[in-house]
Amino acid sequence: MLVDDVKIEVYSGKGGDGRVHFDTTKLGQGPTGGDGGKGGAVYLEGISNIGALEKFRGKKVYKAKDGKSGGQNKRNGRAGEDLILKVPVGTIIHILNQNKIKEINKIGEKILLAEGGMGGRGNFYFRSSSNTTPKECEEGRSAIHLELRLELKLIADVGLIGLPNVGKSTLLNTITNAKSKVANYAFTTLEPSLGAYYELILADIPGLIEGASGGKGLGIKFLQHVERTNTFFHLISVQSQDPQKDYQVIRDELKIYNPELLKRKEYVFLSQSDLVVEKKIKINIKKLKEIGLEAKCLSIENLESIKEVERVLREVIEDKKA
Ligand SMILES: Nc1nc2c(ncn2[C@@H]2O[C@H](COP(=O)(O)OP(=O)(O)O)[C@@H](O)[C@H]2O)c(=O)[nH]1
Numbered sequence: 001m002l003v004d005d006v007k008i009e010v011y012s013g014k015g016g017d018g019r020v021h022f023d024t025t026k027l028g029q030g031p032t033g034g035d036g037g038k039g040g041a042v043y044l045e046g047i048s049n050i051g052a053l054e055k056f057r058g059k060k061v062y063k064a065k066d067g068k069s070g071g072q073n074k075r076n077g078r079a080g081e082d083l084i085l086k087v088p089v090g091t092i093i094h095i096l097n098q099n100k101i102k103e104i105n106k107i108g109e110k111i112l113l114a115e116g117g118m119g120g121r122g123n124f125y126f127r128s129s130s131n132t133t134p135k136e137c138e139e140g141r142s143a144i145h146l147e148l149r150l151e152l153k154l155i156a157d158v159g160l161i162g163l164p165n166v167g168k169s170t171l172l173n174t175i176t177n178a179k180s181k182v183a184n185y186a187f188t189t190l191e192p193s194l195g196a197y198y199e200l201i202l203a204d205i206p207g208l209i210e211g212a213s214g215g216k217g218l219g220i221k222f223l224q225h226v227e228r229t230n231t232f233f234h235l236i237s238v239q240s241q242d243p244q245k246d247y248q249v250i251r252d253e254l255k256i257y258n259p260e261l262l263k264r265k266e267y268v269f270l271s272q273s274d275l276v277v278e279k280k281i282k283i284n285i286k287k288l289k290e291i292g293l294e295a296k297c298l299s300i301e302n303l304e305s306i307k308e309v310e311r312v313l314r315e316v317i318e319d320k321k322a
Pocket residue numbers: 162163164165166167168169170171181182183184185186189206271272273274275298299300301
């Protein structure tokens with residue numbers, strides 16, 4: 001199952017302590033204690049793998065490295081390594097013990113959650129003309145502890161919707177780098193998948209069937225992931241006996257979940273068009289026209305139709321920029 005809600009704890013690194021040390025060579029007697037290194041910070045970084053919250057289910061506590069203590073001969077301690085946790089784009093970060101919320105919306109976006117503690121200063125720092133042999137140094141500052149709830153809300157630009165088995169996953173895999181499971185029976189793909197087409201993110205929303213909004217199947221759970229999606233590709237199989245009904249079933253489920261979803265831009269595709277004879281395609285195109293839909297033919301066997309999908313995607317990219 002897709003993990004889309006987890007709680008973890010993170011700690012930044014503690015600062016290294018400053019050091020008290022004096023030169024032991026014959027000529028000098030001065031202070032040479034170095035500063036402690038800064039502790040590692042905690043960052044979150046957005047990646048495209050929507051399954052990335054899975055790894056937080058087992059391990060719950062994550063720590064950046066502490067800074068090292070200062071050394072002799074004015075050597076400063078090494079800084080602690082930062083902790084960078086990778087989360088899927090669309091993750092909402094609830095910082096529970098600070099009552100704050102942050103979001104990661106882009107691949108590669110990195111946000112700082114907790115600074116590492118500053119290193120303490122060594123006695124070399126405290127030397128002065130009035131005190132040439134200071135015995136003071138500072139402790140490193142403490143780490144920051146955060147309790148986090150990571151909640152995934154996918155931010156897809158295009159949502160692929162339609163009944164099971166109409167070719168949504170196949171289309172996603174064909175035009176993006178996604179590796180969505182494809183199978184010839186309903187309900188194998190129980191996880192939504194994401195793929196990228198240039199700067200667009202496409203989401204395959206599986207499991208929508210009649211009654212999904214009433215708790216049948218799992219589709220309804222995934223609709224939260226397209227709540228912020230502006231465009232839908234609605235696939236209807238050319239093999240359908242009643243394409244009008246297939247269309248309406250999905251529209252009804254969207255409506256019950258959130259009527260706003262019906263206002264989003266929608267492109268209708270008559271999919272798997274290589275599987276039937278031309279006449280059947282024409283009949284189904286006509287049936288869809290009767291309810292005001294201009295359906296485009298689509299088949300992964302037909303390069304022209306894939307190019308047409310890509311043309312529509314470029315249109316979506318233009319719309320997005322505008
Ligand atoms: N012949 C043909 N088969 C297709 C096409 N698109 C998908 N399929 C097949 O239809 C079945 C269901 O496809 P899938 O992508 O899993 O459908 P989904 O449930 O909507 O994600 C799989 O066996 C696919 O190989 C197509 O354009 N032509």
